[in-house]
Amino acid sequence: xxxxxxxxxxxxxxxxxxxxxxxLDQYRDIVIEYDISKSAExxxxxxxxxxxxxxxxxxxxxxPYPDTPEDGNLMVGAELLPMSNPEFEGGPPGIxxxxxxxxVDRAIRESKAIDTKKLCIKKGEKAWAxxxxxxxxxxxxxxxxxxxxxxxxxxxxxxxxxxxxxxIDYKKKTNQSLPIKKLPxxxxxIKIGDYYLVxxxxxxxxxxxxxxxxxxxxxxxxxxxxxxxxSPLSVDNVSKMIDIAAKKAAELRKKL
Amino acid sequence: xxxxxxFDGREYDETRKIEVKAxxxxxxxxxxxxxxxxxxxxxxxxxxxxLYPRFMQDPEKGILRCxxxxxxxxxxxxxxxxxxxxxxxxxxxxxxxxxxxxxDLGDFPNAVVDVFIELPQTDAGTxxxxxxxxxxxxxxxxxxxxxxxxAVSVGKVDDKLVxxxxxxxxxxxxxxxxxxxxxxIPSTGELTLLQMDGExxxxxxxxxxxxxxxxxxxxxxxxKKALKEKFKLEVE
Numbered sequence: 001x002x003x004x005x006x007x008x009x010x011x012x013x014x015x016x017x018x019x020x021x022x023x024l025d026q027y028r029d030i031v032i033e034y035d036i037s038k039s040a041e042x043x044x045x046x047x048x049x050x051x052x053x054x055x056x057x058x059x060x061x062x063x064p065y066p067d068t069p070e071d072g073n074l075m076v077g078a079e080l081l082p083m084s085n086p087e088f089e090g091g092p093p094g095i096x097x098x099x100x101x102x103x104v105d106r107a108i109r110e111s112k113a114i115d116t117k118k119l120c121i122k123k124g125e126k127a128w129a130x131x132x133x134x135x136x137x138x139x140x141x142x143x144x145x146x147x148x149x150x151x152x153x154x155x156x157x158x159x160x161x162x163x164x165x166x167x168i169d170y171k172k173k174t175n176q177s178l179p180i181k182k183l184p185x186x187x188x189x190i191k192i193g194d195y196y197l198v199x200x201x202x203x204x205x206x207x208x209x210x211x212x213x214x215x216x217x218x219x220x221x222x223x224x225x226x227x228x229x230x231s232p233l234s235v236d237n238v239s240k241m242i243d244i245a246a247k248k249a250a251e252l253r254k255k256l
Numbered sequence: 257x258x259x260x261x262x263f264d265g266r267e268y269d270e271t272r273k274i275e276v277k278a279x280x281x282x283x284x285x286x287x288x289x290x291x292x293x294x295x296x297x298x299x300x301x302x303x304x305x306x307l308y309p310r311f312m313q314d315p316e317k318g319i320l321r322c323x324x325x326x327x328x329x330x331x332x333x334x335x336x337x338x339x340x341x342x343x344x345x346x347x348x349x350x351x352x353x354x355x356x357x358x359x360d361l362g363d364f365p366n367a368v369v370d371v372f373i374e375l376p377q378t379d380a381g382t383x384x385x386x387x388x389x390x391x392x393x394x395x396x397x398x399x400x401x402x403x404x405x406x407a408v409s410v411g412k413v414d415d416k417l418v419x420x421x422x423x424x425x426x427x428x429x430x431x432x433x434x435x436x437x438x439x440x441i442p443s444t445g446e447l448t449l450l451q452m453d454g455e456x457x458x459x460x461x462x463x464x465x466x467x468x469x470x471x472x473x474x475x476x477x478x479x480k481k482a483l484k485e486k487f488k489l490e491v492e
Contacts, residue, residue, distance in 0.1 A: 037377040038294055040329035050282040054376050056329025077328060079338055083300040083372035085283055090323060092339065131335050133328035135374065137298060138281045170333050 006207040013195040027199040030255050034157045042158025046150040050140035055150035057132050057158045064127040072119020073129035076105035085139040103226045104148050107184040107215035111223035115179035141201035144213050148186035184223050185252045186215040187245040198248055214245035259414035263424045269467050271420040276482035278396045286397025290389035293422055294379035299389035301397040304367035318361030322352040322371040324386055330378045347383045354387050354439040354449035360400040380423040381409050387439050392479050406476040407439035410468035412456050417464050419471045438468050442476040
């Protein structure tokens with residue numbers, strides 16, 4: 001079944017086409033909507049074609065980690081909700097949820113998207129914690145890029161709640177935004193046979209040989225990489241994939 | 257006797273603004289979004305599909321399995337830790353019981369119909385919003401049903417009987433509060449969900465049911481309209 005599907009997909013790719021009619025390096029339509037949850041301090045909805053992901057941010061005041069006493073904490077969580085895909089199951093996060101969360105986390109953390117020094121309230125005692133949660137509503141492929149985009153959009157949308165005498169009043173939002181330094185964007189390149197493509201739909205994801213998620217900042221610095229899939233990649237493969245990612249990242253960033 | 261006007265200016269028997277859409281999740285067999293005031297519920301239905309683990313299968317009929325979940329950022333205060341809490345498990349269970357009487361799974365032995373309810377934004381009334389969304393999603397999935405189920409909270413704030421309490425009303429401190437989520441089968445008037453927090457006298461409770469019933473018939477119309485709306489678009 002999968003083998004036949006793969007043959008059909010490759011047949012289309014030979015003609016520089018895909019069976020939903022797109023070019024190899026073409027994303028489906030992308031729509032970003034901000035402030036989709038009044039309960040969160042920041043939130044966003046990202047639609048890439050039929051794929052739909054919500055990201056929300058909660059802020060809290062916590063003790064900083066002992067090894068970074070002058071920094072606020074950052075946490076990214078993701079749950080592959082069984083609502084979004086018939087193949088996802090409930091229960092504690094599986095490896096796919098964990099990988100998704102960690103890849104989004106790395107892009108934001110390593111690009112220093114948020115200036116965590118500015119989140120410190122009292123050295124070693126109190127700092128803001130930024131908790132980003134990713135919830136897919138519908139998985140029609142390419143959750144990686146949708147999740148990363150939703151997370152960054154939600155970061156952009158975040159306003160601090162009022163904080164007085166050690167107590168947070170979540171009901172009152174200030175107009176102060178998070179200290180943002182960079183806006184990382186992730187692009188996942190899929191390799192099927194000798195072809196590279198972006199923004200895979202479910203059927204394409206099932207037959208990949210390899211994938212590479214590349215997160216880039218606005219100055220084209222790579223801030224996170226994650227190779228997936230069962231086949232190896234040559235250095236030449238990786239080089240080509242990064243070139244495509246850089247081109248596409250600029251396109252995605254315009255949507256933010 | 258100080259609750260003379262509702263915090264958000266509504267009439268005592270008036271719900272918050274309701275917005276409904278059917279068919280919002282493409283991969284699901286049926287789905288719906290139900291928004292009431294600032295509470296938003298999504299429901300997705302998958303199935304009938306084979307049920308694992310096997311010992312849970314019923315050779316006589318399919319089973320209905322509901323799962324209620326608040327997204328981590330959906331609470332009005334701190335982040336809600338992901339994973340099922342005791343509260344979420346109880347709500348999942350009562351949601352199942354609220355929907356089961358209208359659902360006919362006799363043709364699907366050993367199968368399960370899964371209902372997933374997710375809330376991205378909450379302001380009280382979440383289990384009722386979830387049940388309203390789930391009922392539309394089940395119908396959208398083409399599951400055989402005797403009727404839909406409509407749900408709303410009724411209750412008492414101070415000495416006033418009200419429908420659809422919001423968080424501010426639930427937290428009212430100047431007088432007694434009763435919060436009574438109910439679900440009803442519109443065609444028979446039977447209740448399939450009944451819970452209560454707070455204090456109320458029997459005659460007041462019966463009066464609250466009366467007001468609730470009228471409200472639920474209105475909500476049912478909105479649910480049906482959303483379903484018709486979806487299938488109208490598909491025909492065009």
